[in-house]
Structures are given as C-alpha cells and as structure tokens.
Amino acid sequence: EAGVAQSPRYKIIEKRQSVAFWCNPISGHATLYWYQQILGQGPKLLIQFQNNGVVDDSQLPKDRFSAERLKGVDSTLKIQPAKLEDSAVYLCASSLLFYTGELFFGEGSRLTVL
C-alpha cells in the first residue's frame, strides 16, 4: 500500500513570495490533515478535511494560508505571501477513521523563507 505522498520535499523562497505544497493521501482515507512543525516544536494542526469539506481550520492563518481538497482526494496548501516565521516542515497526514487518531504522515515538505 502506497503511503502519503508529498511534494516538494524542500523549498527555499524569499519572504513575500508564494509557495504551494501538494499531498496525495493513502487511497480510501477520507480524512486529510495539514500540520506545521516548527523546529523544536510538535506538529500543529493547520486544517483538517473530511472528504472535500473542511472540519477544522481554526489555526490556519487565513490571511496568507489557503488549502483545498478538490474531489476529496489530493490536497494543496498555499502560502502567499510567505513570512520568515513560516519556515517549518509542513506535514500532510491522512486517516481512515478520524476519531481513531491513527494518522499516517507523509515525509513532509521543508520550507525555508529567507
């Protein structure tokens, strides 16, 4: 079974530029999550989708971050414009049943904002 796929693995941009990350969850997983992990901290949930609907985006900085999950499968997370403090690893995860907590994470996309 293929795991959660993310791209790109690494991205370096200047502040005020934009960036997009892509995620393809495990086939059949209805729930998809985007987490932000800043160095030395635990993952923080940005947005949670159930199929193509948003379940929780309370911690998503909506003035600069956006995410979509068209057709309830793969998802894109966009940052525009980027700030220095957005430097982090962006982790995508999926789960079959949202309440079990067994999240399957991708390898992450490491963003450096200069």
Add this chain to the structure above:
Amino acid sequence: DQQVKQNSPSLSVQEGRISILNCDYTNSMFDYFLWYKKYPAEGPTFLISISSIKDKNEDGRFTVFLNKSAKHLSLHIVPSQPGDSAVYFCAASVTGNQFYFGTGTSLTVIP
C-alpha cells in the same frame, strides 16, 4: 498555549534497559491519547494509543500508562533497542477531533 507538554527534551538509556517517556496535559476534556515515533527526515509514525476509559495499554515492548487524576501519561519501552532511537511525540484529543502534540522527547538507546 501548550496543552500537551513533554518536559524532557532528551533521554539516553542503555540497550536492554527500560525507557520511560513522560507527557503531561492540562485539558481535562482530553479522552484519547497517542504516541508517535519520528525518525529524521521522515514523518511521524503511530506507535500506540489509549483511551481515557483505560489506565494501561500494552503492545509488545511498548506500554502506555494513563493517570487521569494527575493528567499524566507515560510510555515504557522494555527492553530498549538501538532501533528505538528516535523522537517520540505524545498527542491528545477530545473524542478524536483535533490532536494536540507535545514538543517531543529525543530518545537515544546506547548499544
């Protein structure tokens, strides 16, 4: 605010001995807890979970203990192996909704 705390950033143990990783939480509504393991350059992988109706859950060498009155959980690894060297995150949620992660404990098992 940090609702889930792992106060020990790192831990070293000898191979074959017990590793005990600790986690404290502040929200008494949390009813589901998990441990994840993370190797460098990889995403976290699920290790073991426990619901608040239990105080212990065991899976092979891994046991999680939950003390609700103290708002504390711990992960015991017995015996520890060099392959267990990784960063361990605890996470907590209310009925499986948003999971709050701790800051992680880096475990080193010395051969």
